[in-house]
Amino acid sequence: LRVVRGSVFDVVVDIRRSSPTFGQWSALEISAEKGNQILVPKGYAHGFVTLVPDTEILYKVTDTYSPGHDRSIRFDDPAIGIRWPALPGGFQLSDKDRNAPLLAEAEVFA
Known part of the structure; x- marks a missing residue:
């Protein structure tokens, strides 16, 4: 994943x-300014919050997107304790x- 315009606070969870x-x-x-990027390995959840308006993100993936395999976990799960930035x-x-x-309740990898 890389940002082509703007910026994001990007998180991965094992x-x-x-x-x-x-x-x-x-x-x-x-x-976009830093030009950095991240590779999210298999077995990790991924999420982000945009830090500026009109942010654009470019993903590269290993396979075609399959909505039936899409899963989520709570961004504010206290057991994980992600310290998200404060946003106006x-x-x-x-x-x-x-x-x-x-x-604890999510369908995840073994």
Whole structure:
């Protein structure tokens, strides 16, 4: 993933139950100005919040998108404890993200 315009606060979470780092997260700011990018490995959840209006993101993926395999976890799950940046006006969430299960209840990798 890379940002072609604007910037995002980008987060990955290990969702492999058998992993010693299960539930741990890492974050970084990705921006067009910095030119940085991230590769999200298999077995990790991925999310981001845009930091400026009109941000554009470019994804490269290993296969064709399959909506039937799409899963979510709560962005504000206290068991994960992601420290999201404060945004004026708060977050605008999709219904899918607003209703996502906690990690303990989510369908994740073994």
